[in-house]
Amino acid sequence: IDDLGQCQCTKKGxxxxxxxxxxxxxxxxxxxxxxxxxxxxxxxxxxxxxxRGHWFSHPGGGRCPLGAAPGDGGCTWQRAALSHSVYTADLLAAGLNNTFHQTGRGMAVDEATAFHNVEVGRRVLDSMNLPPCGAPSPADGMGPADVVIV
Incomplete structure (x- = not known):
């Protein structure tokens, strides 16, 4: 890492x-x-x-094909069989503060606004009554050949 905190990555990295x-x-x-x-x-x-927070990136090159598990054929990640979405409208309705400060080609969100929005997000996710991360879900065990009739 250089004096500016930037990683000077190798080609392999x-x-x-x-x-x-x-x-x-x-x-x-x-x-x-x-x-x-x-x-x-x-x-x-x-x-x-x-x-208090991290951004995760999941590159397409490592995504497992449907039905494969991480490690199969060198793939490194797969979305869970069951996923959930939170929409911007839901966050705004729950009190999200979309205030930011713009200067030229830059923007900033101050500390108080950021922490307020973290709590809004937590409340919205908590209201969904989701199982803990890593816990079995009703969709676990379903493969591409399984058929569900509703």
């Missing part, structure tokens, strides 16, 4: 990013810049610790 799930800190306050490839002035920005 970059190749791995095409197949393996990546995780990055979501810094609060959140600042983003749509620059021309240059780092914005003041980067890396200070953020609140401890870290």
């Amino acid at each position: 970059m190749e791995l990013t095409h197949n393996y799930t990546g995780r990055s800190v979501i810094p609060v306050p959140l600042r983003m810049s749509m620059g021309d490839g240059d780092l914005p002035q003041g980067y890396p920005f200070p953020y609140v610790t401890p870290v």
Whole structure:
């Protein structure tokens, strides 16, 4: 990692990013810049610790084909058989604050707004009464050949 906190990845390291799930800190306050490839002035920005959230990326190159499990044929991840969606309209109805500050090609969300929105998201997810992550779901065990008639 260089003085600006950027990873100087090897060719092999970059190749791995095409197949393996990546995780990055979501810094609060959140600042983003749509620059021309240059780092914005003041980067890396200070953020609140401890870290309270992460962004996960699941590259298409590692996705398991339907019916395959992670590890089969070198695939590294698969969506759960049962997934859930939360829509922006649901979050707004629950009190999401969509305030942000824009300067040129950059934007920022302040700390208070970010933490408020985290709590809104938690309340919406809690209201869905979902099983804990990793717990069996009713859809577990179903393969591509299974037929469900409703």
